[in-house]
Amino acid sequence: MLVNCVVYENGNKLADIPVSSISEYLTLPGCFVWVALHDATPEELAEVQQEFALHPLAVEDAQHGHQRPKVEEYGDSLFVVMHLLESGGDGQTALGVGEVDVFVGANYVVSVRNRSEHGFTEVRARCEREPELLKNGPGFVLYALMDAVVDRYFPVIDAFEVELETIEERIFTKGEARENVQRLYELKQRLTLLKHAVAPLLEGAGKLYGGRVPQICMGSQAYFRDVVDHLGRINASTDTIRDTIGTAISVNLSMVTIEDNEVTKRLAAWAAIFAVCTSFAGIWGMNFKNMPELEWRYGYVVALLLIVSICGYLFYRFRRAGWV
Numbered sequence: 617m618l619v620n621c622v623v624y625e626n627g628n629k630l631a632d633i634p635v636s637s638i639s640e641y642l643t644l645p646g647c648f649v650w651v652a653l654h655d656a657t658p659e660e661l662a663e664v665q666q667e668f669a670l671h672p673l674a675v676e677d678a679q680h681g682h683q684r685p686k687v688e689e690y691g692d693s694l695f696v697v698m699h700l701l702e703s704g705g706d707g708q709t710a711l712g713v714g715e716v717d718v719f720v721g722a723n724y725v726v727s728v729r730n731r732s733e734h735g736f737t738e739v740r741a742r743c744e745r746e747p748e749l750l751k752n753g754p755g756f757v758l759y760a761l762m763d764a765v766v767d768r769y770f771p772v773i774d775a776f777e778v779e780l781e782t783i784e785e786r787i788f789t790k791g792e793a794r795e796n797v798q799r800l801y802e803l804k805q806r807l808t809l810l811k812h813a814v815a816p817l818l819e820g821a822g823k824l825y826g827g828r829v830p831q832i833c834m835g836s837q838a839y840f841r842d843v844v845d846h847l848g849r850i851n852a853s854t855d856t857i858r859d860t861i862g863t864a865i866s867v868n869l870s871m872v873t874i875e876d877n878e879v880t881k882r883l884a885a886w887a888a889i890f891a892v893c894t895s896f897a898g899i900w901g902m903n904f905k906n907m908p909e910l911e912w913r914y915g916y917v918v919a920l921l922l923i924v925s926i927c928g929y930l931f932y933r934f935r936r937a938g939w940v
Contacts, residue, residue, distance in 0.1 A: 619652035627747035687820030699813035793871040
C-alpha cells in the first residue's frame with residue numbers, strides 16, 4: 617500500500633505526486649523523491665523498481681522479508697534493512713518483530729514497512745521542519761529513519777530492565793522460584809530478539825560515518841555517528857541484562873534445589889519417626905510364646921509409652937534442626 621510519494625527541492629516539500637510521475641522529477645536539479653510503502657505488493661515494488669532502477673537483488677530481499685539487519689551497497693545506491701520491535705499490548709509480553717527496508721539513491725528514498733502498524737509520519741514531519749538539514753538529501757532521510765527505529769528500542773530495553781527488577785525482588789520469595797525461572801527464560805527470548813535487531817545494525821551503521829563513506833551519506837556522518845553511539849549503548853545494555861538473567865536463573869535454580877531439599881528433609885524426618893513405631897510394633901507383634909512382655913500386666917502400657925517417648929524425642933531433635 618502506498619503511504620505517500622513526495623518530491624522535495626532544496627530541503628523543502630515541492631508536491632505530492634503519483635508514482636507514475638516520479639521520473640519527471642528525478643532529472644530536476646536539487647530534487648529527490650521520497651516514497652513510503654506499507655506491506656507493499658509485488659506489483660507496487662515492481663512499479664517502484666522500474667521508476668528508480670532499483671537493484672533486483674535488493675528488491676527480492678524486500679519482497680521476501682524476514683531479512684537480517686544490514687547495510688548493503690549496490691553501486692551508487694544503498695539498501696538498508698532494520699527490524700521494528702513492538703510490544704503485543706493489552707498486557708501481552710510477546711514482542712512483535714516488523715521490518716523496514718530502505719532503498720537510498722542520489723535522488724530518491726524508498727521505505728518499505730512490513731508487519732508493523734507504527735509508521736514514520738513523525739519522521740517525515742521532523743525532516744520537513746528542518747529544511748537546512750534536509751538539503752543534505754536522501755542521506756539525511758536515511759539517518760532520520762534509522763534514528764527513529766533505534767529510538768524505539770530504548771522503551772523496549774527499559775521495559776526489560778523494569779521486568780527484570782520485578783523478578784529479582786521475588787527471587788527469595790518462598791514458592792516463587794519455578795515461576796521466576798519461567799519468566800526469566802521468556803524475558804531472555806525477547807532480549808534475544810532485540811539483540812538480533814541491534815548487533816547487525818550496529819555493524820552496518822558503522823560503515824556510514826567512518827572509513828570509505830558512501831557518497832549518499834556525505835555531509836551526514838556526524839548524525840550516523842550519533843546513531844552508532846545509541847546502538848552501542850543499547851547493545852551494551854542487552855549484554856548486561858543477559859548476564860544478569862543468567863545469574864538470576866542460576867540463583868532461582870538453586871532456590872528450587874533448596875526447596876526440594878527442604879521437602880526431602882521433612883519426609884526423611886517423619887519417615888525416621890514412624891520407623892521407630894514400626895520397629896517396636898514389629899518386634900512386639902511377633903507373638904512368640906516365650907516373649908517375657910506378653911505375660912506382663914503393664915507390658916502394653918509400657919510399650920506405648922516407650923514408643924511415644926522415643927518418637928517425641930526424635931520429633932524434638934528434628935524440630936530443633938529445622939527438619940519439621
